[in-house]
Amino acid sequence: MNRLVVSIILAVGILFTSHQMVLASDNGNYEGFKKCGGCHKSQKDSWLETKHAKTMETLKPKVEAEKKKKAKLDPEKDYTNDKDCLPCHTTGFGERGGYKASMSESQAKFLTNIGCENCHGAGSLYRKEHSDAGKAFKATQKPSPRQKLVDAGEIFDYEEACARCHMNYEGSPWKGAKEPYTPFTPKVDAKYKFDFSKAVKDKKALHEHFKLRGVYEGEPVPKIRAEFQKGAKEAAAGEEEEK
């Protein structure tokens, strides 16, 4: 073979492998709840009713005034552009694809508030896995390994996901705490003490649960899964379509 052809093949090979390596260590971008909601309509409709889905409201002047005063915040102030608040009241603030205060309203629409990706992880890579595995399962009834989702950035350690916001204050027993902290700590009011095992079952805060068909198998199975799946409703039929 001609030397030039060999070096071209080598160069393309190196480019290709380094691209794959980048992908393997990449956890994906934030995209907003619309992408997830096209396939998981039942969860989306239920989530829309929760406070997580409306929490940007609380950053507006005069909203929750008494609670703000108690936490030494200014109830007259507009906090909707405040970088000390946005990390916990939007989806992926300051991260790739995530919410930016400079976004137009139509761009921000699916990233304002606490969306799917705050609890399940930035979704650009693993949502494609869901699509592929769903199709494969339909065709062959063969499940795919759940570990692939972890590699694509999906979160299964929910306790850690909640802690990033709920346990993030000075003196927190959670090791990852760093600024900006939540103003609503157990010192301000004991009711802000976060008890994961209780909180995760709060029907007003979390979406309802719908039956999974077993498209994925193997570890890591979320600890709470079996209990939620036992009482789960059937998701409305024919809705697993990418929009």
Ligand code: HEC
């Ligand atoms: C193209 C359709 C599609 C999109 C888009 C999609 N999913 Fe899925 N998702 C599926 C299918 C299919 C399954 C497997 C369901 C089953 O087992 O019955 C699944 C499973 C899941 C599971 C359970 C995985 C497990 O452990 O078994 C979660 C959680 C989830 N999706 C969240 C999301 C989130 C969050 C997004 C947006 C970032 C998203 N999905 C986007 C189709 C999709």
Ligand code: HEC
């Ligand atoms: C580290 C994450 C984090 C940051 C930063 C943060 N918050 Fe929050 N915020 C939370 C959490 C978690 C709750 C829910 C507390 C609860 O109900 O247990 C909350 C609740 C609230 C509430 C409602 C309180 C209630 O009792 O219903 C208001 C109002 C609020 N935040 C305003 C702000 C403002 C204003 C800022 C910026 C100055 C801010 N938050 C910064 C995490 C955060």
Ligand code: HEC
């Ligand atoms: C991105 C930050 C963030 C994450 C992640 C997060 N929360 Fe929250 N959570 C909040 C904020 C902010 C509020 C306050 C909402 C409001 O009052 O507007 C809240 C409110 C709540 C409430 C009180 C709701 C009510 O009706 O008063 C519960 C319970 C809760 N969260 C549980 C959880 C659980 C369980 C997880 C993890 C599975 C979780 N949260 C993940 C920020 C977060």
Ligand code: HEC
């Ligand atoms: C505040 C955290 C939180 C938010 C926000 C959230 N989820 Fe979940 N989700 C959970 C938890 C906790 C479970 C239960 C654990 C499990 O089985 O994986 C779950 C389970 C699921 C499942 C598995 C089947 C089921 O119904 O239990 C799917 C699919 C799912 N979520 C999709 C979504 C989509 C789509 C959104 C956004 C529209 C979303 N979630 C928003 C925490 C959250």
